[in-house]
Amino acid sequence: MYAEFGETGGTAASGGVDLETNRSLQALAAALRARALPWIRDVVPALCGIAVHFDPYHAELPAPMLPYFESLLQEAFKSASKFEDTGRTVDVPVCYDQVFGLDLPEVSKRTSVAVPEIVKRHTGNQHLVLMVGFSPGQPYIGGLDARLSVPRRATPRILMPAGSVAIANAQTAVYPYETPGGWSIIGRTPLRVFDPARDPASLFAPGDRVRFFAIPRTEFEKLK
Amino acid sequence: MSLRIVRPGLLTTVQDRGRFGLQHLGVVPCGAMDAVALELANGLVGNPGDAAVLEITLLGPEIAFECDALVALCGAEFGATHAGRALPLNRPVLMEKNSNLKTGRATLGSRAYLAVAGGIALPPVLGSRSTYLPASFGGLQGRALRAGDRLPLIDNVSALSLKRYQSLSSQKEAAGLRSVAWSAPALTLPEREPIVIHAMEGRHHAHFDAAARRAFFDATWRVMPDSNRMGFRMAGPALAREQAVEILSEPACLGTVQVPANGLPIALMADHQTTGGYPKIAEIAAADVPRLAQLAPGGTVQFARCTLEQAGELRRVLRQRMDAALRSLAWAYRK
Numbered sequence: 001m002y003a004e005f006g007e008t009g010g011t012a013a014s015g016g017v018d019l020e021t022n023r024s025l026q027a028l029a030a031a032l033r034a035r036a037l038p039w040i041r042d043v044v045p046a047l048c049g050i051a052v053h054f055d056p057y058h059a060e061l062p063a064p065m066l067p068y069f070e071s072l073l074q075e076a077f078k079s080a081s082k083f084e085d086t087g088r089t090v091d092v093p094v095c096y097d098q099v100f101g102l103d104l105p106e107v108s109k110r111t112s113v114a115v116p117e118i119v120k121r122h123t124g125n126q127h128l129v130l131m132v133g134f135s136p137g138q139p140y141i142g143g144l145d146a147r148l149s150v151p152r153r154a155t156p157r158i159l160m161p162a163g164s165v166a167i168a169n170a171q172t173a174v175y176p177y178e179t180p181g182g183w184s185i186i187g188r189t190p191l192r193v194f195d196p197a198r199d200p201a202s203l204f205a206p207g208d209r210v211r212f213f214a215i216p217r218t219e220f221e222k223l224k
Numbered sequence: 225m226s227l228r229i230v231r232p233g234l235l236t237t238v239q240d241r242g243r244f245g246l247q248h249l250g251v252v253p254c255g256a257m258d259a260v261a262l263e264l265a266n267g268l269v270g271n272p273g274d275a276a277v278l279e280i281t282l283l284g285p286e287i288a289f290e291c292d293a294l295v296a297l298c299g300a301e302f303g304a305t306h307a308g309r310a311l312p313l314n315r316p317v318l319m320e321k322n323s324n325l326k327t328g329r330a331t332l333g334s335r336a337y338l339a340v341a342g343g344i345a346l347p348p349v350l351g352s353r354s355t356y357l358p359a360s361f362g363g364l365q366g367r368a369l370r371a372g373d374r375l376p377l378i379d380n381v382s383a384l385s386l387k388r389y390q391s392l393s394s395q396k397e398a399a400g401l402r403s404v405a406w407s408a409p410a411l412t413l414p415e416r417e418p419i420v421i422h423a424m425e426g427r428h429h430a431h432f433d434a435a436a437r438r439a440f441f442d443a444t445w446r447v448m449p450d451s452n453r454m455g456f457r458m459a460g461p462a463l464a465r466e467q468a469v470e471i472l473s474e475p476a477c478l479g480t481v482q483v484p485a486n487g488l489p490i491a492l493m494a495d496h497q498t499t500g501g502y503p504k505i506a507e508i509a510a511a512d513v514p515r516l517a518q519l520a521p522g523g524t525v526q527f528a529r530c531t532l533e534q535a536g537e538l539r540r541v542l543r544q545r546m547d548a549a550l551r552s553l554a555w556a557y558r559k
Contacts, residue, residue: 011474017472029248041247042247042248042253044248044475044498046474046475047472047473048472049474049475050475051247051474051475053247053477056510056539063536064536065536066532131473131499132249133247133250133473133497133498134497134499134500135359136249136252136356136359137250138250140473176250176359177358177359179358194250196349196359196362197349201246201249202251205248205249206248
């Protein structure tokens with residue numbers, strides 16, 4: 001469903017997050033990027049919507065924008081190939097020690113799943129990056145074991161340490177930077193999630209498959 | 225060929241047009257808060273549009289020129305002086321080697337842009353020289369400038385910059401600084417408060433209750449002191465939602481006005497997050513975002529409802545005024 005998005009972008013959104021929708025949005029994003037329209041600055045596939053940001057002062061900007069944008073989306077949607085994931089699997093070492101997994105006891109209490117079982121369920125599943133957003137390189141990863149689904153914390157933490165692996169609802173996030181946040185922290189990765197000097201700068205991209213594996217504290221310190 | 229920061233001021237950073245093409249990886253666009261003043265400043269010294277400049281905030285720096293340079297200072301008024309004389313704004317000025325540009329407190333507006341012919345020669349990071357403070361990259365080591373910092377300049381200036389530079393350096397030094405007897409209009413400064421900012425209804429406008437929908441466009445909002453390059457927080461009547469449906473994180477845009485649980489709106493500015501989960505009550509017209517950026521903490525604003533077509537018209541008018549300003553400068557040089 002199309003909706004306008006200010007004046008410097010268009011956005012389309014569907015009702016809720018499901019893997020099918022998310023995948024078709026990523027295919028749509030690829031189809032839009034393939035057109036390489038000079039006035040498009042950014043194509044951002046999100047959990048259940050997509051945004052196209054454009055340069056409002058570009059000489060070739062079509063006018064009026066709205067009908068053009070609608071038909072562009074429809075056309076791209078038709079030409080979009082079936083979703084193919086990026087073909088990448090990102091292996092993410094996580095130390096689930098309580099010193100990092102600050103909210104493990106609370107998650108355990110809320111879900112009635114013992115801590116070792118939480119780790120087993122989090123590492124046992126294959127996950128998929130649904131969106132990268134909010135801050136540079138921060139992934140929203142779908143595929144969380146249904147038993148581990150917890151709502152956001154009532155009071156957000158003022159500081160989530162960089163590398164924190166946190167869960168909320170049906171997703172996992174990995175925090176690239178120290179930021180405030182309301183998700184429950186279950187562990188920490190020693191990997192650098194975003195590094196502008198690295199190529200690629202972002203460890204995660206939308207469409208990547210993700211596997212978490214548990215590492216002991218000693219291994220964490222070594223990899224850090 | 226460099227500038228040296230003698231006194232950094234409150235928050236002086238390197239900025240350009242912004243970092244585009246990576247929002248799908250969460251990379252925040254950044255760039256000048258007042259894109260109009262940025263473009264004028266670069267245009268006046270003959271720079272390409274993507275040249276990097278200094279963004280000066282609320283309390284300005286003192287800058288030593290270690291070489292002759294063609295500069296333009298646009299945007300907010302900071303009482304800038306050069307060798308004890310007022311530095312004219314919004315026009316090209318020749319700064320001499322071993323001279324200092326001093327700025328004080330912002331007296332009108334809150335952000336000024338200092339463009340130097342050629343632009344600042346720092347390595348682009350992910351396609352831009354803009355400083356992104358929260359993640360410490362871009363600009364000079366990803367941080368605000370400090371006393372003693374040296375900023376190299378691109379010495380391979382454009383033909384237009386060179387022509388303007390030569391034209392000014394051949395001027396006999398009269399009573400004032402070497403400049404042209406002409407200046408571009410300031411297009412973004414808050415002459416009268418509350419300033420009026422045009423905004424369209426946002427995607428979740430209908431989620432708010434009737435009182436909130438009215439209040440957003442009726443109230444006078446005050447920019448709160450904890451506002452920054454990421455967002456302007458507004459003090460005013462708390463905006464309540466009809467029912468508090470949780471919204472899934474979705475893309476956000478420059479000028480999106482979102483309302484967190486406390487009911488006080490936040491206008492997303494240059495360093496805005498790429499996605500967010502708060503309901504969006506409004507989207508500010510692109511032409512008005514630079515004017516909002518010039519409002520200092522404590523400044524007041526009213527939002528005027530507009531349509532997408534009206535916002536487009538504001539943008540076309542602004543574009544024409546900017547083009548006219550830069551054209552008439554070309555005339556000033558021919559005389």
